[in-house]
Amino acid sequence: MHELSIVSSLFEILLERARVEGALRITGVHLKVGKLSGVVPEALETAFEAYKQDTIAEQARLEVEVLPLKVKCQECGWEEVLDSYIFVCPACRSTNLKILQGTELVLERIELEIE
Amino acid sequence: MSEKGIKSKDVIVAADILGSNKKIAAEIRSKLSAGRILSINFMSSPGAGKTMLLEKIAERLKPRFRMAVIEGDIETERDAERIRAKGVPAWQITTGGACHLEAKMVAKILPELPDQLDFLFIENVGNLVCPASYELGESLRGVLLSTPEGDDKPKKYPKAFTTSDCLILSKADLIPYLPFDLDRAKKEALELNPRLKIFVTSAVTGQGLDDLIRYFVESLRDFRHA
Numbered sequence: 331m332h333e334l335s336i337v338s339s340l341f342e343i344l345l346e347r348a349r350v351e352g353a354l355r356i357t358g359v360h361l362k363v364g365k366l367s368g369v370v371p372e373a374l375e376t377a378f379e380a381y382k383q384d385t386i387a388e389q390a391r392l393e394v395e396v397l398p399l400k401v402k403c404q405e406c407g408w409e410e411v412l413d414s415y416i417f418v419c420p421a422c423r424s425t426n427l428k429i430l431q432g433t434e435l436v437l438e439r440i441e442l443e444i445e
Numbered sequence: 446m447s448e449k450g451i452k453s454k455d456v457i458v459a460a461d462i463l464g465s466n467k468k469i470a471a472e473i474r475s476k477l478s479a480g481r482i483l484s485i486n487f488m489s490s491p492g493a494g495k496t497m498l499l500e501k502i503a504e505r506l507k508p509r510f511r512m513a514v515i516e517g518d519i520e521t522e523r524d525a526e527r528i529r530a531k532g533v534p535a536w537q538i539t540t541g542g543a544c545h546l547e548a549k550m551v552a553k554i555l556p557e558l559p560d561q562l563d564f565l566f567i568e569n570v571g572n573l574v575c576p577a578s579y580e581l582g583e584s585l586r587g588v589l590l591s592t593p594e595g596d597d598k599p600k601k602y603p604k605a606f607t608t609s610d611c612l613i614l615s616k617a618d619l620i621p622y623l624p625f626d627l628d629r630a631k632k633e634a635l636e637l638n639p640r641l642k643i644f645v646t647s648a649v650t651g652q653g654l655d656d657l658i659r660y661f662v663e664s665l666r667d668f669r670h671a
Contacts, residue, residue: 332545332575340462347458354451361462368578368604415603416636425639435462435578442454 333373336435337381343437348386351442356387358441364397364432371396390441399432466579469548473582476555477565483665484565486581488605489589491571494615496524497648498589499566503531505658510665512564515554517546519570534559545575548582563665577604584668585661591616592623596630603637611642613657618647 340361348356359378363369371394378392401417402409405424417427461467477484487495499514506512514535516524525537536554538546546569558565567583569576588609590598593616599606606612612634620627631643642660646653 332543332578335543335545335547335575336462336578339465342465343458343460343462347456347460351454351456353454357453366604366607368574415600415607417607417639418636437458437460437462440456440458442456443451444454445450445452 333369333377334381336369337374337377340378340437341381341385341387344387344440345385347440348442351444353386353442353444355443356385356390356440357443358391358393358439359387359437360393360395360439362395362397362434362436362438364434365399366429366432367435369435395438397431397434400430401427401432402430403427463578466548469552470580470582473548473552473555474584477582477584480558480560480562481669482558482562482565483585483661483668484567484581484583485585485587485661486567486569486576486583487587487589488569488573488576488609489571489591489615490573490594493571493589493591493594494648495568495571495589496527498613498615498646499528499568500531501648501651501654502566502658502661503528503533505654506564506661507531507533510563510662511559511561512566513558513562515551515565515567517550517568517570519543524568540570543570544572545570545579546581547579551581564661573598573602573605577608585610585664587611587613589613589615590630590634592619592625596626597633599630599634599637606634606637606641609638609641611644611660614643614645616647616649617645617652618650 375392382388382390398411400411403419403424404426406422408419408421418425489495512533514528516537519540522537525535528535538550567581586609588605634641644653644657
């Protein structure tokens with residue numbers, strides 16, 4: 331359960347950006363979370379709901395987009411989504427795979443109200 | 446129902462939420478690199494035997510190398526005291542509740558480290574999930590899995606295994622008494638991370654410890670010649 335620490339880091343970025351933009355309120359927060367980020371979206375939502383109280387994000391909706399694990403084989407060039415955690419190329423059996431997507435933990439977009 | 450004069454605005458941020466931790470970790474990495482210090486971050490569940498392994502590593506490395514240890518726990522100074530009893534300088538970080546170490550906690554201790562050092566071991570808070578998301582500026586990451594925990598753990602807790610350089614299977618002396626399938630544990634760990642170096646060890650009998658020490662010493666040599 332490190333989601334509270336993550337949400338605390340999220341709010342540092344969020345509130346600073348809202349300040350720079352001169353926002354009155356934050357109404358929406360969109361995250362991209364990789365399947366292999368080590369973060370559970372539901373736990374993130376619970377922590378977000380607790381953290382947003384008494385901030386300008388009090389009314390904000392949190393949207394979490396989960397990104398699948400995508401790899402590219404460095405031997406044969408096979409590029410696909412991996413459904414299991416078996417890091418072996420289904421095409422040529424090489425274990426030399428590069429992770430293209432799936433480890434992200436990104437604050438992608440925010441919706442603000444400004445004057 | 447927009448209030449008068451208030452507009453909504455979409456802002457693309459595209460910021461890594463763990464970016465500030467990564468930045469501090471990169472600073473630690475470059476300082477340790479300048480000091481030619483190899484750092485190793487140990488992760489595992491509570492009770493897998495990280496501290497006892499470090500005691501055994503201290504006994505074997507100390508005659509030939511200079512080492513220090515940073516201990517992470519939620520509470521108490523106990524682990525650092527155990528390491529100091531082996532004649533090795535040790536610092537205790539008590540997180541006061543946090544389930545993992547963060548780079549900023551390690552950064553605070555760096556100025557206190559001895560000038561001349563070969564190895565810095567960092568024992569993370571006992572937890573197989575959260576520490577995996579936080580880089581500490583380490584050169585090597587090691588995950589411990591003790592045999593009583595079960596051979597199915599790599600697939601259940603993938604990130605600790607996919608981000609590690611070595612897997613230390615601990616308490617191997619208990620295998621005869623447990624339904625622990627060593628081949629399955631190794632196979633599933635390697636499926637997650639084919640580059641993982643695996644050591645089957647027992648801190649009680651000493652099994653596998655010489656190989657592990659050799660791996661650390663070779664890693665130090667490679668690190669300094671890189």
